[in-house]
Amino acid sequence: MSHEQPPSSPPDLTPPAQLPWLRRLAARLLGRGLSRLQAQHRDSWFLGHAVGQRSGHTDGVRDGYERGRAEGYEAGRQVLVIRDCRDDTPAVPGQDNNLFDDWRLPLTADLKKRFKADVAQRLPATAQPSAAQWKLIFSDTPSTCVVAGAGAGKSTSLVLRILLLRHYLGFELDAMTVVTFTRESRKDFIKRLVQVFGLWHVEMTPATARELVRTFHSRILPLVRSLPGFSQLRAFETLGNDLPAGSEALAESTAFDLRLNDAQRQAMNLCYRDLLAESPRFAELVASLRREALLLKPLDPDHPDVQKRVQVTQLAAQRDEELCDVIEDLWFAAGAWPIKGIEPCRETVQIRGQRFHVHGRLAGQDTWVVLGFDPGESAQYQRPGAKLSVRAEWSVKRTLLQAFCDKPLIWLDNYDSAKRLAGSLAGDAVAGPGFEFKVKGELAAAPLLDAFVSAAGFIENLGLDVGRAVADLSFPSGDVDASFFEALALYWKAFEHHLLGMSPPVMTYNRMFALFGELNPQNLRLLPDTLLRPMAHLMLDEFQDVSPQIVSWLRATLAEIRRRGSSLTTGRTAAHSSLLCVGDDWQSIYGWRGSSPDYFIGFTQTFPSPANTRVLMVENYRSQQHIIDAAEHLVRGAPAIGGKKARASGAAAELPLSAVKVFERDDETMGRTVAEHYEQGESILILFRKSSDKTLILKSIDQLLKVESELPAERRRIRLLTYHSAKGLQADTVFMLGDCQYLTRSPHKNQLYRLAGLARDGDAQGYDTAQKDEVQRLAYVGVTRAIRHCYWYVERPDGEARTLPSAARRVDARLPCFDDLRG
Incomplete structure (x- = not known):
């Protein structure tokens, strides 16, 4: 904007050339009178009045106009500057993403008091x-x-x-x-x-x-x-429970426990039968899964077990036919042999130049069948004149076949699995698939439909839809898990429709x-x-x-x-x-x-x-301080809420300090220590990781359990539980049997973790990472069940176990809260 000179005064501001005639007349008469009195000089007054009035008026108007115009110009310029800086974007209200109103509980000081x-x-x-x-x-x-x-x-x-x-x-x-x-x-x-x-x-x-x-x-x-x-809907998880009508809504179901009962299995099997008949693709997938599941898994020839047994290959071959006779007699006596769909035969396979026998082959297929030693038979059972038990001879043969047999081979481990396979091969689809399958990352094989329930439950708990999630998974070429999840997607969709078609309709909680x-x-x-x-x-x-x-x-x-x-x-x-x-x-x-x-x-x-x-x-009213410190040390390093450091409080603060004692696994010693604390009148929790460990524990404290069984339930002081099921409980003394380790890797769960947004940025093994942290937390849960004493018995790690994530490896003997007595 340019600064121009102001223009001349506007015409309406110019003074008049003369006064009105009446005023001129009055001025002349007044002026003459004053002149006679010599009070003024007429001409000077007239000249000054006329010129001064005009010039004063003109100067005043000019000065006022210029000053006013300058001030107005400055004011106008400021307004224009403010308007230039204003955001022209349309005003749009923000979005309130809060889940709650902005309110407060009406708690006055008097009410609190x-x-x-x-x-x-x-x-x-x-x-x-x-x-x-x-x-x-x-x-x-x-x-x-x-x-x-x-x-x-x-x-x-x-x-x-x-x-x-x-x-x-x-x-x-x-x-x-x-x-x-x-x-x-x-x-x-x-x-x-x-x-x-x-x-x-x-x-x-x-x-x-x-x-x-x-x-x-x-x-x-x-x-x-x-x-x-x-209105009459039932939950799949409560099928088979004898609950009064309408009481399912109050059923005390456990969020993380689904053990299938007969009613649930029947619903699943009926759906399986119908889908198998209706979907050629599903039938094809199940057949491939069955074959893969039943085939004997190969073993590395350099494996220590192989190297130990390969030295007796010739001797094992010499006694193999007699071993086959003994095994076959046991199966026949149990009513588990012969099996419809399997042709009995004594074909041979070559192992390092020696011949070993099979018991049969799948009808119409080039797949051999070998009968195993059922675990229900006596482990000491022997052939006449043999030095080894039948179980030991069977174990040698299995190892050699795993390492050196290049033919497709089905090994039937027990009578029950054979009966299920027989039903499946006979086309009795209402009995279910009849075989177990192990998805990579799972600890053990499970019946196929049970494996479907487990995998679908994990997917849905992550907030994902089974079909969409499976479509987003990817597997290497030839990976049998791809067939498993494709079959799962087909089955789960059919299963949900099957449940809704029941009378009354049924639906899973998920x-x-x-x-x-x-x-x-x-x-x-x-x-x-x-x-x-x-x-x-x-x-x-x-x-x-x-x-x-x-x-x-x-x-x-x-x-x-x-x-x-x-x-x-x-x-x-x-x-x-x-x-x-x-x-x-x-x-x-x-x-x-x-x-x-x-x-x-x-x-x-x-x-x-x-x-x-x-x-x-942070107050802990249960445990003495060494228990607290040891448990918190075990989870140090796992992602957690900051600022936590618990302290023994109340009566717990007065308890004598006793370090968490860590031993190498010794069931007899543990049994004696349990007896000592029991005789002192203490309550006892014995925690285990595997069901096989529970069996060993029962043997070591058999006499104590007999005493306990004669007492009313409320007076019993010994409980045996898994680490997970002990959560929320407490006892004077806790015995922990077994390390807390993450024993596997799960490719499909890593992918699902990413789909659910739970994996950390850049972590391709998000689920595995989370599980490594969880084994530390599981040990924390076990230790914090203790009020006064905690004993932890762990096996000496060997082989691959030495490299797996382990909670017991975090024990620090330098700390007063630990007493590490391992060798």
């Missing part, structure tokens, strides 16, 4: 809440994350929280739900809830408590039953959760307020074990509750919604079923909220 006084009066001194526990109880934000380590007293705190909401704030019980993961924890919580409410003389019957304290499964079933046509997850929010809008209201104020225990599937359902439900707003709570005290999650990421041990601690570690990202309360409960 009154509640604390009541608690001090009604509960014993040993049960008074700590500062951290009061923070949990009085949390007033929409979301609360409570990190509660082992023995932190979280259950009592949750009970007092419910009492506060119900009795002091007037919240309706049908607006609340407490979720636990296991039957035992649910029973314990219900009992404690009834007891504490009774101290306040507030009605809380066991039936009311059972309605309030639920499992996730018992909350989802009524939602599905409310949909048109599904399918129910998916129906009301974030991918199907429209289904939640079909639900009446009465079904959503109990989900308004959620308190979730053991949240570290939650799966992506459950998280999706919770998020979708909370979003729908917020969307409905006041229509859900009109006329009621309990308004809005809240979420309180309690857990310990160090106790997350169900990753093998699809759970993940990531949602608990990243709680505020998982459940966005206008405000969040975080509570760290």
